[in-house]
Amino acid sequence: MYGMASLFFFVVFKAFITPELATEYLAGAVLLGAVPCTAMVFEWSALTKGDPAYTVVQVATNDLIIPVAFVPIVKFLLGVSNVFVPWDTLILSVVLFVVIPLAGGMLTRYFVTQKKGAEYFENAFVKKFDGITTIGLLLTLVLIFAFQGQVILENPLHIVLIAIPLVLQTFLIFSIAYGVCWLLKLPHRIAAPAGMIGASNFFELAVAVSVALFGTTSPAALATTVGVLTEVPVMLFLVKIANKTKGRFPA
Template identity: 65%
Template sequence: MKEENKKHDGIGFFEKYLTVWVLLCMAAGILIGKFLPGIPNFLEKIKYANQNIPIAVLIWIMIYPMMMKIDFQSIKNVGKRPLGIVISSGTSWAIKPFLMFGLASLFFYVVFKAFIPTELAQSYVTGAVLLGAAPCTAMVFVWSNLTKGDPAHTLVQVSINDLLIIILFVPIVSFLLGINNIYIPWDTLVFSIVLFVVVPLVAGFLTRNYMIKNKGLDYFNEKFVTKFDNITTTGLLLTLVIIFTFQGDVILDNPFYVLLIAVPLILQNVITAFFAYFVCRWTKQPHNIAAPAALIGASDFFELSVAVAITIFGPLSPVVLVCTVGVLTEVPVMLMLVSFVNKTKHWFPAEKVVKNS
């Protein structure tokens, strides 16, 4: 049905000011950790199979609603915009993770060498790799809508990325961390992907099919799935509060580190977006394909990176701090990129309407 590619209404209140909420959560978490240390001590002990249960539950609350929005039947439309999909996927998987690794290594090992000890730099590079090794699958719907991107292209690309994460995330992360002299058994990485991608993906797929079958697609898009929007953001913010209760001492002792961490993360977002955008321009793609292709390639699946970092390294690790800084920087950077993309629409040929089957 044509309605399957319905656009999201736009950026909501929570999403628009997400950076402000992240800063507030950072402050709240730090204060809790400093003045109520019994709370993080208690939360850190609630574990099963080396997984922090409160954080795992909150991350599922974040990821599950995203997965309900994915319609894998849209992949049958991949042939309608093949070059746009190739550019977006190539940027997301062949360029982005390696660019993030290179930038993080350059800044943490070389440029910021005088400020960051070598062991800490290694942890920061590891966090950057986890952050850059998977493209975002949720907020890109918002960025696409704000640039009047083709909703069909966006939906197809996100659906493909969710499948590619299952296949490519583990080998790419394992390879790059190996270069960084961090060796993690594949079964540990696979467990994280199963826990935080496959399980919510299957649950979202089953929920979507059940609701559409019994209530219809209009009800699902307009009433059911929208109920989870604020729940998702609330889950993210509560997760950040918990994380910063563990990371508070590190931040208070070295607040400058947060600024240093942000530099390669922001550069990765910008460079990746420009690469995909200008390749689309060079290949004469219409603007409504170039815009989502660039923004999908630039954004990060920070929910997954935080979850994997906590599972493997624990909530106290500086690896988790890097992934969390990614949450802080992404929204303002992506809004800046949205503004740039909208102002340069005249660079591209007129858009051609492609009817959906």
């Protein structure tokens, strides 16, 4: 994400974007690229009939990687771009949006399983939250655009300019992951979620960190919001591609 965003913001679009704005847009793009998806991938996996167990393992792996890797990666990449970010804000964001939910999920699973068994947890307890998770994701999108609505309306051209490298990057990452799975002759139920989780981002964390670091109306926050704006339709398009190419993978 860093390389492609830098190329477009500082070279391709230099006639339309000032260096100062380009730096902040790049900061938003870095925040998006540094956080792999941990929530929406369940939706993409379900739409492509991906393997639920494999998807859970992917998400769990990302949940374990983000607390360790997110802060140093963002700190390094933004430092290269001469953007100062305090360590404490980055660490607090990871704790609030990753560590606490992850710990809460693990404790919930442990206590419910101990009390009523694994079968009840998987077949009854978890299913109670199917609708709630979808509503929560939709509410997150509504709130994000509510806070950024005015900024989006005031910068229509920049929305398009920011969206171009983000969309291209999404297609590129999906193509690489999905293509490698095809070369390895993995079944479609594995290949589809593998491509989806590589291409999608944990945009809630990216938006939260950008707002905390730069403010709700900052160019960096705008860039992360454009990431949300483009990710959902682009990922739905990739779902369509994955479903149409299902026959090219082993059963």
